Amino acid sequence: MNFRGRPVSHLPARGFIAAAHWCDRAATSVRKRFPEWFGLPVLGPYVQLYRHDATFDTEVSFFNYLSTFVPGIEHHIDYRVGCLDRHGRKLGSGVVSVGPGASAQVPLRQIVARELDAYGLFHVIARPRSNDVKFVASIGETTGQFMTLFTPVGPAMAAPQIVHSHKAFQHIPIFWSPITRSPHVSEDVSQLQELEFYVLNPQALRLTFGLTVRDCSSAAVLLQRVVQVPGHGVGVLHLDQPTLSKLTGPVCFDYDFDRQVSHRKPILFRRYPDGVVTCNHT
């Protein structure tokens, strides 16, 4: 049964998300009106995957975006970073400050001053300060975008892999509200040794993620896998070489999420037999 074109079963989740957005908008209105007291309005925090394993370590690159887009005013930005392990448990937090026109590219473990898990998620929010807060507030919320670099370690023959981030970290739980997404990507798995999907769960409840691999030409289902991802955790699906060798031709994917999380673009890593690894978001 539908209500305004949406399944009735999604109403609790959508209502909760709408309420959270209403609170965000109210906070933004207050910050826009009184930036001297409450700080400049910003969107975020944003979430991304880190890896700290035998293949990759993680660096994060920030810059003073207000110096670029609002020149002629002195701006300082504090980037607040929080880091969790694969199970969603907090590991630590830290702040990276960039002055006018400045930038910083820092290993994540150095920012949070803690040993990281092999993989997990981290979140970032910018807290800008400016000499002309009225002008900066007048352009609305800004967002402290950052770039994540997976830098190869050990014998990995990869180049550093880069992914951007603009999906929200959700402090709130998202209730059951299943959704299927078919990413606009295809993969030729014929030369791969391994294909890995890192699934980020940016909200507080356990997420069930289903992967369906289809033949791009016939749409036939070739493979299905499911992984449970703890709240604020990360799940991984590994497709090894024996599995991949059974797949013929370019393959496409369907993603099934049992709740409408903000991040529906698992990060995909391709590993080749000679040690080269490439990555992109899907």
Added chain:
Amino acid sequence: MFERCFIFPGLKSLGYESGMSMPCPVTRARRIDLQISRYHEGAVAAQARLEIPPDCLQFRTWQSNWNCDLKACGPLDIFVARIVARGTDEEPPGLGELEAQMLFRHSFGWTSSLLTGFVPLRPPGYKFASIIHTGHYFADRSAYSSSTIFTNVRSPADGPAAGRFSVTVQSRDGTQLGQIERQIVANSALVVALDDVLDECGVGKATPHEGFNLTFVGGRSQFSIMTVFQRRDNGAIGLEHSLAPLYYIPQLRDAAVRSRVYGRIGSKA
């Protein structure tokens, strides 16, 4: 008619063949082709029209599939893909938001990709706003090269020059180290290698800076921007597209905010 295209560069200079992959559900119940043009030095050098099978999920193709051998390409060639209704030269209506995956394949089989949107194909005489891009993420220069690649498309009727970029080099702490300019050829790629920029600015490889910011301002065209890291020993790459100013200031959609922000950038440029 409002038209869109998907633009991507040839990466012959890095040793990679280009390709693309796009979703087919948009084409169901319609007969649709993918028209791909290769631009060499700003002019169409080759064109192919590929039939998209009506029932496929994703259409994946490489430049060798459209008779565009890597050897025949120049290092700054670009590819422009358009969806056209079969039997016409028009984009079919009602396609909605479109995105596709640009693909890059090394001769050893390694593939890298970028998922990004189609860009609008502007009519002749369109007045483009300057682009602003800051490159702040770089790889260890001893082991990797870093390049920013600007691919642009605009009406050939507007001539071969698409403006110029000023490239400002700063150290990590914001100290300006130099400024150079680059001319932009319409419908072409511009590869800005970090090593070349630093050499031109007199910032030698031995200079003990921990990193750099490169800020690009200028241009009169529709751009797609990406950063590429390449290993110097085996040629493996990592790449990502840039984030437009809209990602940092979402209210740039509002004309009044856009005017206020670009007015300030213009007065300080």
